[in-house]
Amino acid sequence: MKKKFIITIDTEGDNLWRVRNSEKALGRITNKNGAYLERFQMLCEKYGFVPTYLTNYEMALSEPLQELAKEGLKNKKLEIGMHLHAFNSPPSYSLPDRQGGNKAYAGEYPMYILEQKIDYLTKLLEDTFQTPIKSHRGGRWYLDQKYVGLLAQKGYIADCTVTPGLSWRHITGQTKNSRGTDYRLFPRGIYNISKDRESQMIEVPVTIKPNLHLEACLHPRTCKQAIVHKWFRPTGNNLEDMKAIVDWNQKTRQPYIEFMLHSSELMPGGSPTFGSERQIEKLYCDLEELFSYMKEDYKGIGLTEFVYRYGKSLRIRKN
Numbered sequence: 001m002k003k004k005f006i007i008t009i010d011t012e013g014d015n016l017w018r019v020r021n022s023e024k025a026l027g028r029i030t031n032k033n034g035a036y037l038e039r040f041q042m043l044c045e046k047y048g049f050v051p052t053y054l055t056n057y058e059m060a061l062s063e064p065l066q067e068l069a070k071e072g073l074k075n076k077k078l079e080i081g082m083h084l085h086a087f088n089s090p091p092s093y094s095l096p097d098r099q100g101g102n103k104a105y106a107g108e109y110p111m112y113i114l115e116q117k118i119d120y121l122t123k124l125l126e127d128t129f130q131t132p133i134k135s136h137r138g139g140r141w142y143l144d145q146k147y148v149g150l151l152a153q154k155g156y157i158a159d160c161t162v163t164p165g166l167s168w169r170h171i172t173g174q175t176k177n178s179r180g181t182d183y184r185l186f187p188r189g190i191y192n193i194s195k196d197r198e199s200q201m202i203e204v205p206v207t208i209k210p211n212l213h214l215e216a217c218l219h220p221r222t223c224k225q226a227i228v229h230k231w232f233r234p235t236g237n238n239l240e241d242m243k244a245i246v247d248w249n250q251k252t253r254q255p256y257i258e259f260m261l262h263s264s265e266l267m268p269g270g271s272p273t274f275g276s277e278r279q280i281e282k283l284y285c286d287l288e289e290l291f292s293y294m295k296e297d298y299k300g301i302g303l304t305e306f307v308y309r310y311g312k313s314l315r316i317r318k319n
Contacts, residue, residue, distance in 0.1 A: 034062030
């Protein structure tokens with residue numbers, strides 16, 4: 001039986017890495033990369049793969065994405081999920097200080113404000129795309145148990161925020177002492193991340209392969225860097241690494257492999273990684289070869305549909 005291939009796209013504004021953390025700058029975020037998604041969608045359809053576009057506020061307003069999704073949803077060739085960047089998703093709320101220096105994590109907001117942000121974006125996505133929104137990825141890879149509880153209460157059943165083996169604690173938020181989430185001890189497989197048994201939410205972590213560097217292990221000074229984690233995501237020069245992750249995944253008991261990319265990385269200059277048209281063409285060459293490499297052993301599926309199927313053993317019902 002073929003394993004499932006889950007493609008997750010953080011569908012967000014143009015080059016958010018370089019957007020300053022000020023109300024003026026955040027209010028000017030553009031969504032031009034929506035016009036570059038059709039090419040990626042066509043590539044996925046060529047191989048029978050089903051991307052899940054985890055969409056944030058500014059991209060929900062993208063007309064090219066809306067048009068693409070209209071046909072794709074009708075033919076079940078894509079999924080729309082939610083990607084909440086709390087720092088610029090309505091309703092606006094001014095945090096008391098900016099001593100952290102970075103964009104705010106969802107957990108920095110009062111619970112009632114975070115709940116309003118979830119409600120607003122969920123309704124916007126459902127009204128815009130005319131589809132139930134059941135899948136989620138936290139902005140800036142942030143998740144905590146209170147956040148999970150809110151999502152589960154709102155009917156979400158699938159999350160893909162966890163990056164096993166990695167910690168974001170060294171990256172600050174906006175307020176003093178704010179930090180990202182530490183996922184170093186989180187499971188690599190699928191599990192129920194919600195403590196509420198009546199409203200389960202299934203975590204489907206991003207595929208990240210731990211690599212042990214033997215040379216580093218032999219030297220006390222570099223021992224802490226002995227394990228290097230390799231993501232199943234393109235960087236422009238890691239095609240062979242991605243193929244190696246596919247081969248490694250085939251030997252594991254995991255029923256899926258999960259790929260991720262940002263929508264802005266599909267547009268020249270939309271990210272620090274792919275700044276030119278030449279780099280974008282190289283990206284598509286790599287994706288073409290990767291997808292061709294996977295087509296015999298993997299079957300494409302949306303994130304929510306995967307959880308519905310897997311969730312039979314966990315008594316998750318499809319509404």
